Amino acid sequence: MNYSGSEFAELDDISAAAYGHAVELGRFIREDIALRLALSPAEVTHAEKVLTLLRLLQPMPGDPDVLVPVGPDVATADLVSSAEAQIRDLQQAVTDVRSRLMSLTPVYFEGRRLRNRLEAFDVITDQGTVQSMLDHLSAHCRQEVASVAPGGARPGPQLQAARKSSLSMRERGVAVRTIYQHTARSDLATRAYVRDVTEAGVEVRTADQVIDRILIYDRDTVFLPTHAEQDDESQSTGGAIVVREPTLVAFVCNVFEHLWDGATPFVPDTSRAPSVADDLKQSILRLMAKGYKDEMVARRLGMSVRTCRRHISEITEELEATSRFQAGYNVAMSRMLEQRAGREADSG
Template sequence: MKSGKLDKSIEPVYLLLLRRPGITVREISAALAISEARVKECLDVLADLALIRRSWQEPDALMPMNPEKVFEAFLAQRQADLAKQQQEVEELRALGARLVNEYAAEYSYGQGGPFERLTSLEAVRARMDELVAATTGETLAFAPGGPQTPENRAASRPLAQSLLARSVAMKTIYLDSVRNDPASMEHAHWLAENGGETRTTPVLPLRIQIFDRRAALIPINPEDSSQGAILVEEPGIVAALCAFFDLVWEMAVPIAEPKRSRGVDSVSPQERELLRLLAQGLTDEAAARKMGISLRTERRIITEVSARLGANSRFQLGQRTSESGLLSPDTSSMASLT
């Protein structure tokens, strides 16, 4: 216990002096069952705080003092100390907020708002990995700049493989000039072989990447994508970008048609489960709700499965499903799909 520091350990000593003025160190030690050294420490604190003094008549005897003024001064000092500490805390909090903002502006891949500024290629690629992992329906992309560099193709292929392996639809629009580049054409055909769709158009305004029609990456500087990108999740803006993409897609020319299979292996587990639920008589809304997907996604899946199986109606889809043995005998009757 440091001299001058008030704590509860001195209370029993002070109370004993208050009740038995003139009591000695030895008597306090015996009465409180503590060492004399401990008693002396407590007395030192009481003396520093002016809570005791020596008797005028008996110098060896200790007398208690009125604690009111002492505690007023003590509490005032403590309040001043606390106010100073609180000010330091607020200054540190403000400093921390400034540093966090500065860090986020340069390096953070933070999420949560309708707009997110990613100011380096590293930040963009890290965020892309997260967006690809969360995508379940489709990706849409403008890829301007003519023939893609080997670095761009090498960086994009693992992401494309991750999406296509999960039966995520991929639509990419390149410039017509890629048709003169064998490496770019090879990449486009590779996408088609794995289920992706690629088209070309004479001009594209800027690079865009859209995920599940809910988030879009656009460059900070359309003339220099190395400066980073802005992630937009504002529904109105994303919807406008999607409508723009759909318009360009309709006018663009396919490079290669995506590979379509009519066998059992062409249907993913998610698609098979949807067909099974519909075969059981569930409505589109009920099936979508049970699978945890939107009604739009559910209907897109049905459209894509119908195309792969060569079905032009729900009734024909039921026939194709039954003929291909996609479902077990007890649930393969697809009459309810109509």
């Protein structure tokens, strides 16, 4: 049953006054109400129609030509009961449909697992769909979530969502490991987030460079970002590639473990580890030696171009070079990186 605006009529002042007099009289007497309220026949007819639609006037049992007023609670129950029943039926129908369709989830994933020769992954281009899938997997993962997040400071809303998700997973006993880039250590909001989640058992490490964004759920589902078809391969489109094929998933898990083993624990309550600063400096030296521009060096290391140029300026000063190009040349010629690596190996 559909309810139009006329059936859920608006109670105007004239109709309300007519209802009050009908309650006093015990019935709706058109002539008397017209006289008492100085209403025209059309106004009385309108009030009667409104009060009848709102079930405030109902036929007297045994004499349907006589309309008597009923209490607002009775009228409300009479008016909306069928609508409420319809809403309950629709809600139950939605629940039934969702349950029936979601019951096919194991069938879908099992079929996807078996059909891995040609279609080892799904490409999801809609950001809303990607986020919905991530929320679902975060809420239902059972063992571990591992992630790699390139870039420096994390946006505030992203940190809030990550904090809520990470703490919820830890309450369920799910292991959570995250790798950021070293540049995230200098952001106060990120440090506060890391402090909160590590107290709950989340493990966070940082590395100078990472490959790309990675999300791994229970070592059987991997999310990788999609990228625009252009020269700037780091420009993500907001979509994701969802990988479930066991061999590919195992490969990505091995890549994560390799990055994890080489990363430095992020302990926000301690001063910045000297090794982290050294890692950044060595990474800048490597990229300078390869001839990368400032913008590319900054992008690879997850820092702003301004910060990158400040580091480069300090390095060129240390190398007594007059330009970044000379500094890169000096590094390449002197094999400074190899010498430093050798010294570190000897000291180890």
